Amino acid sequence: MRRRALLGIFVILLVVGAYGVYVVSYPQYPKINKCVNPFREVKPIHQTQENWSKIHFIFAVLTNRDLLKLAKPWNIDYNLTWVSKFKLQYGKEQVSMTAIAIVLKNHKRAVVMYKFSKPVDGVYTLTKVLSFSNNTAHVTSMIINGYEIQTSSCVNECGSCNILEHCESYCCEPCANTQCMAYCAAPGCYLACGWLPYPIALPCWMACAGFCCEYVCCGQEGGKCVPNYIGP
Template identity: 45%
Template sequence: MRKAILGAIVALLLVGAYASYVISYPKYPKVEGCVNPFAVVKPVSRVQENWSKINVFFKLATSRDFWKLAKPWNVDYSHVTVVKHTLEYKGKNITMLAIGALLRDKKHVVVYYEFSEPVRGMVTASKMFSINNSSKLKLVAMMINGRYKQVEDCTRECESDDECGEFWSCSSYCCDTNIRCFIGCCGSCGLACFSCLVGEASSCSECVLCVGTWCPTCGVLCCDKEGTVCLDWGNMP
């Protein structure tokens, strides 16, 4: 009986917290051009955070960027990495939280980013990658500032914001990643990425988790092919 009551209280607290978050969901600033945020910041330092599973769950449960890609109860919490970065942007230091999570199906990884200040208009973002048996990584969906975009093919929808229309912006993404480059770019992830490169598909999820949270700028440096999409960034008043 006590367990049932406790479970009900926890459920009500979770629903209340999420409802409060949705109601107070912030309006984000106008985006400045078609840019990948990691192309305009410089890494300063990074440290791995030792979060409990419940802290990770609540963070993901109250993140619209994560919630629309995957549900927090579908996460394999034994394979979650949380890293706090200090980045240099426009001559001053800002912070960025990176959370990488392997889903229970072992075939998808979601990486969530949250900046302390807007970087070219981006405050929050998340990306979902699929991993197939041939050790290929594919970006299948992305969220930016709470807006969803499914990525089916590597296409260039736009070259500038003007081509996207009012209240929409042109955003770039990597659709062909060079895993061999990851090995040299992010030394701490070298072993997992090397195993992925030689055909161990199970290591590819670890490679994405590691690089996505520890060395996100490598996603720019190791991109062989880039696509662009028009996204509604929620600038409408």
């Protein structure tokens, strides 16, 4: 009984502390007014797969506005969560990237977030929402630096953007080329993701081999016209 009470107090303190971090210290990233794909600008140097506890995941979700908006802690299937950390070469400097993939309990949606230690072509965070239906997966929305873009279908609008808009390109069929993935992805990714059925395996591959999925082995690229951001 005493142990349960202590556990309850710990959870309450965790939630309060996480909310304080969320409110006080969450950075405000700039909106991007150009077509970018950060994975085109980097080369992977080193990768490690992380084994986060459930408490670690809950804290990560509670302290990140994008994740909290898309995946509440009580809706996550913690048996289908993956984290990888990367060192990337970006021009003449090195940056780190954390990739987090989460599948929701209904197994109809997943969230994959990439977070860079320094902006890569202006991108600090890139979050994708995957929807699963009829054994297929579709990217239904993206959040870049905290700004959401709806991507209901894989179309390229970029030739029709007006002067008040810019094009956001994205991979709407990540990890689609299986032969390419066999050549590009690290062997450890096959141990982590190879046994999973499609499309549940997709967020695992995106977290473990984001560079391959989002750029080298992308099956189809889409483009979305979005309004230019005019700062204060």
